[in-house]
Every structure is written in structure tokens, then in C-alpha cells.
Amino acid sequence: MADAAQPLVLRRFGETRRSDAWWLTPLAVFCGFSAFIIYSTWAAFQNANYTFGPYLSPFYSPEIFGDSPHAWFGPKPAAWPDWLPFSPALLILPIPGLFRFTCYYYRGAYYKAFWMDPVSCAVGEPRKSYWGEHSFPLILQNLHRYVLMLVMLVLGILAYDAWKGLWFTDPATGTVSFGIGVGSLILVVNVVLISSYTFGCHSMRHFVGGCRDLLSRAPLGTKTYDCVSCLNRRHMLWAWCSLVSVGFSDLYVRMCAMGIWSDFRFL
Numbered sequence: 001m002a003d004a005a006q007p008l009v010l011r012r013f014g015e016t017r018r019s020d021a022w023w024l025t026p027l028a029v030f031c032g033f034s035a036f037i038i039y040s041t042w043a044a045f046q047n048a049n050y051t052f053g054p055y056l057s058p059f060y061s062p063e064i065f066g067d068s069p070h071a072w073f074g075p076k077p078a079a080w081p082d083w084l085p086f087s088p089a090l091l092i093l094p095i096p097g098l099f100r101f102t103c104y105y106y107r108g109a110y111y112k113a114f115w116m117d118p119v120s121c122a123v124g125e126p127r128k129s130y131w132g133e134h135s136f137p138l139i140l141q142n143l144h145r146y147v148l149m150l151v152m153l154v155l156g157i158l159a160y161d162a163w164k165g166l167w168f169t170d171p172a173t174g175t176v177s178f179g180i181g182v183g184s185l186i187l188v189v190n191v192v193l194i195s196s197y198t199f200g201c202h203s204m205r206h207f208v209g210g211c212r213d214l215l216s217r218a219p220l221g222t223k224t225y226d227c228v229s230c231l232n233r234r235h236m237l238w239a240w241c242s243l244v245s246v247g248f249s250d251l252y253v254r255m256c257a258m259g260i261w262s263d264f265r266f267l
Helices: 024-046 088-092 094-101 104-115 138-164 182-199 202-208 219-232 235-257
Strands: 167-169 176-178
Touching: 024 088, 024 104, 024 235, 088 094, 094 104, 094 138, 094 235, 104 235, 138 182, 138 202, 182 219, 182 235, 202 219, 219 235
Parallel strands: none
Antiparallel strands: 167 176
16 A cells, blocks of 8 residues: 655754754855855955055956056046945956856855755755745846856956966066966966866856757767866865865965065076
8 A cells, every 4th residue: 555645844944853963064154155255345345455566366357447557447437436436356256256146056055054945955944935046036046157158258367367477577677587476376276276167167068068958969069068067076166166266366465465475486
């Protein structure tokens, strides 16, 4: 005889029969995200100490307007309102910020840590309905595939910044020569980690697969899809490593610019 259907049990918030420390992962994600958001917001509004020699903080790259030699179009426009805070980072950070905010891995992580929907498997939630991502505001998550194109441009500029970080100007003679400093390696590693995260993106797999729902109709797309899937299998790892690396890259440049840290030169 078939077992009788069991009635659905609605648990109170946080109620569970689990005996393991299920709350550790959401707590760690909450602390990690909160620390990065607080630091990056503070750093973005500083509008200072974001460049040191050939190094440019990835928070401020590309520097469209600014006071450093890295600025594309010179200082802040004269038409900029005095009451509106200005920082080169505020013109750029929304792009990678929106990309990470709508990332398939990140949204699953912060849904648990901040939205608490779901908190964890078999744990009571604070709400009894599921909004889904077909209505506002969660429908905005669908912007991920489009922001990917902008992020690719920013990633190319970061790679160029890492290349420029290998060329140092002699203050005495003004000559430019190749060199490797600790900052050079940090910027290069940052680009590698961000690339691993970006190219392993779920939307990137769909893009390189030819934007087809059936890969069997695109033999070349199947090969590129499989290639990107190698990075996608460690998407969570790349997501966190790249988040730490971009934050530390800004911190390193900032500490060197403030004279707190010294940039050791290997070559």
C-alpha cells in the first residue's frame, strides 16, 4: 500500500530539526559581504590615495575624470554640481557591483544571508510566500547577462592597468623601464582571478555556446561551452577569491600612497 501523503508543515522562522551548525555558512557570508560593502563604499568616497606610481586601484579603473595621471579626460568637469559628491570610483563601481549583485552564485548566497529566503535547507523562513524573479524588484536580476558585456570591457582595462603596473618611471631621469614590484604582482593576480570568475559565469557559458538552448545544434558552441564550464565548476571559489583580491588591491595601493606600506621591487 502506498504511504499516505504527509501534510505540509510550515515552520516558524529559524525552526528546524537539523542538529548541525547550519547557520555558520549564512553568518560567514553575511560577515564577508558586509565587510566588503563597507570598505568598498568608504574607499569609493575617499577620492584620494587610489594611485601610486604606475599602480591604479581597480576600484577607480578606468579613471574617466580625476586628478591623477591615469585620468582619461582630465579633472572633474566644471559643470559637476558642488552639492553632488564626486569620485572617479562612483562612475565605475556600479558596473562590477551590479554584475556581482546579479550573479547566480552571489544571489543564492545573499538570499540566505540577508534576505533569508531560504535561510538554509529545512529551516523555517521569515515569510510564507515566494516572490520569484518574475516581478519587481527581483526581476532586475535578469540584467546579469547584459551587464556581462560591460564587465568584459572593464576587465580588459584592468588587464591594461596591470600591464602599465610593470613600467616604472625613474624620478631622477624621467626614463621609463620595465620592472616588477609587489604591487605589479597583486594587480596581475587580481586580473587572473577576476577573469576566472567572469569567464566562468553562467551567462558566459550561454554566450560562448552560441546563445542556443540546444547545444547539439551548435558543435563549435558545445566545445566552447565545455571549456568555460571548467571554470564554472569552481564559480563559488573564483567569486570569493576575486572579491578578496579586488579589495586587497585597492588596500595595497592606498597604503602605499599614504606611505604606510613600501612597495618592494623585485626587478
